[in-house]
Amino acid sequence: MKRALADRLLEREKTIILVENKTNWQLEKEERIKPSLWWKQVAQAQAQAQNQTTSTEQSDANTPKLTNLSYMQIDETGVVDMNVIKAIDEFQEEYAINNTIWLQLKCKCSPKKCSGFGNGLGTNTSPERYNTYEFPGIHRSLLFGLCALNFYLARQDVYKFRLISSGYRCHSHTDGKTANHRGKALDIQFYKGTWAIGGLNKNNIAPLLYIRDNFFKTYLNTQNDWDNINLFTTEPIGLTPTGEKISGHTYSWIHMDVRSFEKQYLLDEYFCTDATTLNKEKLITLINK
Numbered sequence: 001m002k003r004a005l006a007d008r009l010l011e012r013e014k015t016i017i018l019v020e021n022k023t024n025w026q027l028e029k030e031e032r033i034k035p036s037l038w039w040k041q042v043a044q045a046q047a048q049a050q051n052q053t054t055s056t057e058q059s060d061a062n063t064p065k066l067t068n069l070s071y072m073q074i075d076e077t078g079v080v081d082m083n084v085i086k087a088i089d090e091f092q093e094e095y096a097i098n099n100t101i102w103l104q105l106k107c108k109c110s111p112k113k114c115s116g117f118g119n120g121l122g123t124n125t126s127p128e129r130y131n132t133y134e135f136p137g138i139h140r141s142l143l144f145g146l147c148a149l150n151f152y153l154a155r156q157d158v159y160k161f162r163l164i165s166s167g168y169r170c171h172s173h174t175d176g177k178t179a180n181h182r183g184k185a186l187d188i189q190f191y192k193g194t195w196a197i198g199g200l201n202k203n204n205i206a207p208l209l210y211i212r213d214n215f216f217k218t219y220l221n222t223q224n225d226w227d228n229i230n231l232f233t234t235e236p237i238g239l240t241p242t243g244e245k246i247s248g249h250t251y252s253w254i255h256m257d258v259r260s261f262e263k264q265y266l267l268d269e270y271f272c273t274d275a276t277t278l279n280k281e282k283l284i285t286l287i288n289k
């Protein structure tokens with residue numbers, strides 16, 4: 001028994017040392033451990049919402065009914081212990097990016113000029129807005145963000161993830177002029193109930209704004225413009241009152257990108273092309289090294 005306890009303490013110490021080590025572990029820590037800080041918050045928010053729902057009639061048809069947050073079952077203490085490590089590994093498996101989504105993420109240039117994630121063309125410059133470099137895949141944090149988004153969408157029954165309408169767009173893509181989609185952006189589409197939100201339709205705007213404000217902003221801490229560094233950004237959403245397109249606005253999808261990330265968080269090694277390069281090793285394997 002004593003031996004087992006000593007081992008556990010040693011494991012825990014190793015974990016803390018890893019977490020405090022701010023070298024290569026920095027991104028892992030920010031992208032994989034920080035999400036754990038949301039769990040307690042979301043549980044509290046859900047408890048509150050459920051109390052409100054039972055005391056007053058639900059008046060807004062957009063407001064999803066929340067289900068219990070029973071998954072994870074760990075307390076937010078700020079300490080990354082073995083239970084947190086295990087929960088993060090389990091989360092990664094349950095909310096994986098499936099093969100259908102990987103196909104949607106790939107570049108659709110025609111005729112085919114790249115393997116799906118460009119050819120490394122262009123010089124990697126600043127600012128990111130004008131950076132024409134073809135990064136070697138999709139930024140991993142965008143996909144971790146997508147997994148988290150699906151986790152929270154699964155906790156209500158109104159809005160659902162539908163598909164990635166655009167992921168990678170290389171130089172040869174017909175819509176390859178924007179630098180963002182060379183690995184730093186995702187366009188995501190949704191269902192509201194059985195309605196597939198899509199096309200040029202004024203009715204899309206309200207549900208898209210709802211999803212942006214109640215899921216992207218709440219759980220991914222997104223910003224609506226590119227003002228601040230190191231945050232996910234969603235492109236403005238809207239159509240004119242008569243239903244015409246507005247330049248630089250999305251209207252049937254939500255565009256999220258990492259354009260505001262500093263260069264140190266946009267190294268080639270943070271971009272991935274498949275499940276193996278996205279997830280790399282499990283935390284449990286990492287800490288036992």
Ligand SMILES: [Zn+2]
Nearest residue numbers: 107109114170
């Ligand atoms: Zn291509």
Ligand SMILES: [Zn+2]
Nearest residue numbers: 185186187255
């Ligand atoms: Zn986009």
